[in-house]
Amino acid sequence: MKFNLLNRSRLLLQSATPVLETIAELWTAWSRQKLPLYLFLALCFNLIVAPVVYAASGNEFSHIQAWALGLLGLATLAISIYLFFVMFIPEKF
């Protein structure tokens, strides 16, 4: 049992470097790829929005529905911001 644990921790240590590398790689990929980053931020922000939706609606929505609605609201806001960008710098589109 003990041996097993030790072994595992050594394995973990050995695999730590590639994991870190992968994280670094992911990070650079992320800084290049904006879309996943924005999606992630939206999901994080929704952690604040969803409870507000849930609280405001009374008992009308389930947790999942409140979460989905929060996300839909954020998406609508995002499209609206995107359209403002199109309006003011249409050359880029």
Add this chain to the structure above:
Amino acid sequence: MNTRFSTSISTSTSTHASRSPGGRRDDRKHIPKADRKGLYQRAIRASFTKLNPRVAVRNPVMFVVWLGTIVTLLVTLNPNLFGTVQAEIGKQRLLNGIITCILFFTVLFANFAEAVAEGRGKAQADALRSTRSDMVARQLLPDGRIQEINSTELRRGDQVKVIVGDMIPADGEVIQGIGSVDESAITGESAPVLKQTGTDIASSVTGGTRLLSDELIVRITADPGQGFIDRMIALVEGAERTKTPNEIALTVLLAVLTQVFLIVVATTPAISGYIAGFLDHAVGAAAGNSLRAGTSIAILISLLVALIPTTIGGLLSAIGIAGMDRVAQFNVIATSGRAVEACGDVNTLVLDKTGTITLGNRLADEFIPVNGHSVQEVAHVCLAASVFDETPEGRSIVQLAQKLGAKFDLDESAEGIEFSARTRMSGTDLNGQEFRKGAVDAIKGFVRSRGGQVPTTLDEAYEQVSRMGGTPLAVCQGNEIYGVIYLKDIVKPGLRERFDQLRRMGVKTIMLTGDNRITASVIAKEAGVDDFIAEATPEDKIDVIRSEQAQGKLVAMTGDGTNDAPALAQANVGLAMNSGTQAAKEAANMVDLDSDPTKLIDLVTIGKQLLITRGALTTFSVANDIAKYFAIIPTIFAAAGIGALNIMELKSAQSAIVSALIYNALIIPVLIPLALRGVQFRPLTADQLLQRNILIYGLGGIIAPFIAIKAIDLVLPLS
């Protein structure tokens, strides 16, 4: 005055001068023997690859539809995702599924429209690309040695030797030699073109064309990848496509409309939710729930898609690309969409007389004797002075003289005197006799130098010819002036009508000519131009353009010589002839591969057609909203008791939504041919055009969807 005779010696490189302007498009040759097979398969494939968000984000209206499709897909998978549905869940899922499919097809149709338009350009580019391949060039080193290198290594300023049968490795200027070149790869014209050093017109060669005879030394004028064909490929392929000013402004309007309807639709659930709450109490839960079902997320997205201007949003880029393509089919290469659009805005056309308004060749029409000579005598001298003249004018003089019975025996001692810009005359020396013909002033000087007298009747004859709009040439033998040849300028057939059309469209034409005032005014009247400038120098051209532009007008012009380059650059639309110099081609924003200056008139039409197509489809798209509103709103709010507004008597909310969306999706492919072909253009005044187009696309845009949506509703098996 000095430009007048240059045409009589130029070895007529423009072989198209005799074609009537604005002839049927079928008569015109198409450059690209483009492979249009498989165009649609490729377009269908491209419609899917364009779903990539990075590409889709460039079209705001369709991007919103695309995002909407994803949301409706989610509510198809789980109809309860955004709130418990008030209808039967299976039915709701079916409806959501249908909506998802239609929205998806709407996006695909829009992508397809763009892909078809692009595909036509791509096919052309492929045809052009096939003419280009890496080849070995003979570089001429400064020490005179010849080194064989790859053509891609050639740089601007290098010199190469091209011998018969070779491809010319890159764009350049002939600096030594004479030879005929097959330019069919770019012009589609099979007759070889003579290239020689020195002359403005015929010294530029294009990479990818083939030398058919002799050998040339060429100085390279373009770095690899920047040659004429490279630019042409990039242009027809749309690689450098940027939005034109009008497209940008229209994009803004479409984004604003999308934003407005996004707000309208996003606020609807709160508004209808309040009413639903009221109906729960006032009428019963069934009524409230029915209103809630009518404003489910999928239906709201459908409402959004129906209201935002998807028709024009889906076709906008296709219209622009197709406009460029139409220009290319006219064998004209435009450097940008902006230039094509500017054609429609042109207020003033500045046209050279010779070659544009009149046929390049003037023909001898009459001999006018002076100094008491008979017509026969004049004919004899004319014939003698012209036997060595191979220009069309010279040949027409010979023909006329022979018709009048003149004969001339050539023997070996006869010697042709070539025309030169300095002497401004040509002729024949035979046994000490000097036969000359040329500009009246030049002949006067020649006769005086030989001790002869200038008869007073010469000036009368000269003026008589000028008044008839012709070019007078004096003929003499030794120190004796015999008479004047009346060279008749022939206005191209059909031009008068074209100028009338242009005037009706509000486009002014200005003719530039080196002729004197009297001649110029006669030709101007005959051709029907609005204004003319006689005895014009190349500097006059640029002055005219500047003064018109100072009044806020847009000016178009054609040119081919190096001294036209500043004017071509100054003009808003500069159309250079392919036969022209490299300098002219670079200064212009369009190049005509057929070297037919009359095409400028066609380009105005194409530019206008492009703008009209855009305006017509925008109007149509916006006008459609009335019917879509009247189809959707009364049915989805039916529970609020406004069912009577359902003036189309659509079967149900589901059927109304699906019918409106099907119409919305199908109208895109239905209008693709119109977008690609362009709205039919008629040369009418602005008011007449507006009246006509507002009837078709404005009123039609209001009525058509009412009929179509009702028809789809009748056919649909939805209840």
Add this chain to the structure above:
Amino acid sequence: MLQGWIQIALTLLILVAITPFFGRYIARVFMRQRTILDSVLNPLDKAIFALSGVRAKEMTGWQYARAVLYSNLAMLVFIYLIFMLQGSLPFSPTGLNAPSWDLALHTAISFVTNTNQQHYSGETTYSYFSQFAALGFMMFTSAGTGIAVAIAFIRGLTGRPLGNFYVDLIQSITRILLPISLVGAILLIAAGIPETLAGPAIVPTLENPEISQAIARGPVAHFEIIKELGENGGGFFGINSAHPFENPNGFTNLIELVALLSVPTSLIVTYGIFANNLKQAWLVYSIPLAILIGFIVITTIGEYQGNPAVNALLGGQAPNLEGKEVRFGWAQSALFAVFTTASMCGAVNSMHDSFMPNGDFVTLSNLFLQIVFGGQGTGTAYLFTYLILAVFVTGLMVGRTPEFLGRKIEKREVVLASFLILLVHPIAILIPAAITLAFPEQLAGISNPGFHGLSQVIYEYASAAANNGSGFEGLGDGTLWWNLSTSFSLLAGRYIPIVALLLLADGMSRKQPVPATAGTLRTDTALFTGITAGVILILGALTFFPALALGPVAEAFQIVKGIG
């Protein structure tokens, strides 16, 4: 019936008849030509310029816009302080103290923006000093601001430099608003409107002389005329022009009706003189005039026919007189309601809440469109912005880059025009209305739930965003939420469009004009005027179709069917 129609026709006739004269006069004032009042007013102007240190320097669009914003901000702070300190300021016979901060803020914003939306009753909330020094002062300056902006816009469109905001503001007050108000106030006093600093009159009641009654009064007459002329609409008393001291008889009603539409109608003619194209001016004039007449017909028919439910009880047809003053009757009440919402005045002589759904539909539509002559100055500017949009949408169809008055409509113009005319209004109305309606119990304070309640909420925001200020009434709108959320609509509906208008005009004035040819789209034709009307209806009104459908339209069907 006939008498009512004659009253309406006469009012319209007078209104149209004075337009060319008044329009010409305004044009002369702002083209710096001689006017009849020069001898009196030139020294006055000079004195004001010298005192205020204004130098008549030409302004760019952005400078003009900044001048509007800064001066309005300064005035906002000034009147807010007066409200909050009114307890210790003079002329307060009833000893009124400061109102709540949010009400004072809402009132201040509402008067700075020329809206005069009132979430209070004047006689019980604001002292005489607040009424004439703060509210009365703003009635002149906010109206003057509107005229100045319209003149700058017209100058820009016609290729002139925009001018100087401070000069335009001062001249619009000294040459237009003040002289007419002076004459009008005297006429109104003669017609029986009080003008006094004395406190409420305490009189014994007729029924029982033992019990006395306080009758509110004050410096009303001068307040009344600028309320109409400046399209302010903020009543001295809570019930506005329905109060017998604000609008005692048919004569005062006529003066008020004509005054409240005179400036926006005349400004169109002013444009015609600036553009040297009176034909176009009258064609453009015909668009709002036709809509106005159509709206009057719709409203008056509804009011004349009365409520079917009431008629059934009466056993015969009777006009709807609920919420109306009998001295005005159905015709003049309906006419006033249409005029006041059309012109963004916002004064009322009857309760709009009590109108039949026809009236609800019309008054709401007026607020949505904003161009049925529209606000002081801004209405005219919006109308021409619609013209620019119509040129852009349909002008491409003649095969040229669209031009208006020889100036190309390009990206910048489309951004500004479509933004200010298509986008600001839905944002300022629909978004806060949706939030309010999502929480009807907590926020809305609706007195009449259902379709009518929906109209009440939408109306309140539309009135704020359009800077109209009339109330549908029946709404508990004195709350913190209402004060702050309508303040947002007031500010967004006023200043975003003004800045956009000025930048638009500035850009147009800098463009090189293109000479007109046969290929140029002529904008002074009947055809193009019709197209503009179509664009206004499709782009301007359809946006609010869902709200109208669930509000007045559904209510109309409800009344017909008798549900709910």
